[in-house]
Amino acid sequence: xxxxxxxxxxxxxxxxxxxxxxxxxxxxxxxxxxxxxxxxxxxxxxxxxxxxxxxxxxxxxxxxxxxxxxxxxxxxxxxxxxxxxxxxxxxxxxxxxxxxxxxxxxxxxxxxxxxxxxxxxxxxxxxxxxxxxxxxxxxxxxxxxxxxxxxxxxxxxxxxxxxxxxxxxxxxxxxxxxxxxxxxxxxxxxxxxxxxxxxxxxxxxxxxxxxxxxxxxxxxxxxxxxxxxxxxxxxxxxxxxxxxxxxxxxxxxxxxxx
Numbered sequence: 001x002x003x004x005x006x007x008x009x010x011x012x013x014x015x016x017x018x019x020x021x022x023x024x025x026x027x028x029x030x031x032x033x034x035x036x037x038x039x040x041x042x043x044x045x046x047x048x049x050x051x052x053x054x055x056x057x058x059x060x061x062x063x064x065x066x067x068x069x070x071x072x073x074x075x076x077x078x079x080x081x082x083x084x085x086x087x088x089x090x091x092x093x094x095x096x097x098x099x100x101x102x103x104x105x106x107x108x109x110x111x112x113x114x115x116x117x118x119x120x121x122x123x124x125x126x127x128x129x130x131x132x133x134x135x136x137x138x139x140x141x142x143x144x145x146x147x148x149x150x151x152x153x154x155x156x157x158x159x160x161x162x163x164x165x166x167x168x169x170x171x172x173x174x175x176x177x178x179x180x181x182x183x184x185x186x187x188x189x190x191x192x193x194x195x196x197x198x199x200x201x202x203x204x205x206x207x208x209x210x211x212x213x214x215x216x217x218x219x220x221x222x223x224x225x226x227x228x229x230x231x232x233x234x235x236x237x238x239x240x241x242x243x244x245x246x247x248x249x250x251x252x253x254x255x256x257x258x
Contacts, residue, residue, distance in 0.1 A: 103125040
């Protein structure tokens with residue numbers, strides 16, 4: 001399961017681009033997160049914190065017409081080389097590598113099938129303070145039309161390994177970083193597109209009670225895209241949307257998978 005021992009290819013940051021100034025209020029109602037501004041020079045960007053630790057971030061949408069969405073960042077030791085590999089692999093460089101005031105370097109990309117993602121090369125800020133605890137990021141999942149091509153593309157960037165797992169109605173590929181024990185290094189998966197799905201990365205947050213969170217989402221003005229369902233050997237999951245339509249999922253892991 002995803003942790004904060006970040007290695008090449010690890011999900012190490014997560015932020016929400018939103019036009020909704022009440023997004024912080026929504027996630028406080030759902031997950032109990034507190035929003036802390038990064039300061040006047042950050043142009044509205046700030047951090048979601050749980051018990052004083054950073055679990056995600058929030059910023060305004062910069063491009064007119066852009067849709068609200070969660071963005072997952074993966075660690076790179078050389079962001080310039082990663083940007084070159086994205087372009088050579090048929091992807092798009094949406095935001096060139098930039099230095100973020102010494103905290104690290106970031107860049108944003110689109111893979112060849114249209115899924116948006118980002119990369120963080122750590123500086124003073126290594127990444128999220130906590131993961132895989134209640135109400136924090138625990139899994140990163142790619143939904144794509146060609147799972148084999150997607151895995152090959154990301155393997156050239158990060159050296160990821162993959163392992164097939166039978167899931168209801170599909171073959172699911174579990175992703176792991178390229179270093180260390182493969183099971184211990186797992187952090188996400190790749191699933192083939194379903195009828196109404198879109199090509200995208202989806203963050204999963206660990207929760208104690210999927211149905212209670214679903215109720216909190218609707219009470220805060222969000223939407224339920226897929227109500228709680230039990231997945232054998234995984235746990236109970238639901239897909240949800242916030243007030244501005246940003247998609248995320250929640251997971252109560254099967255205790256036997258711990």
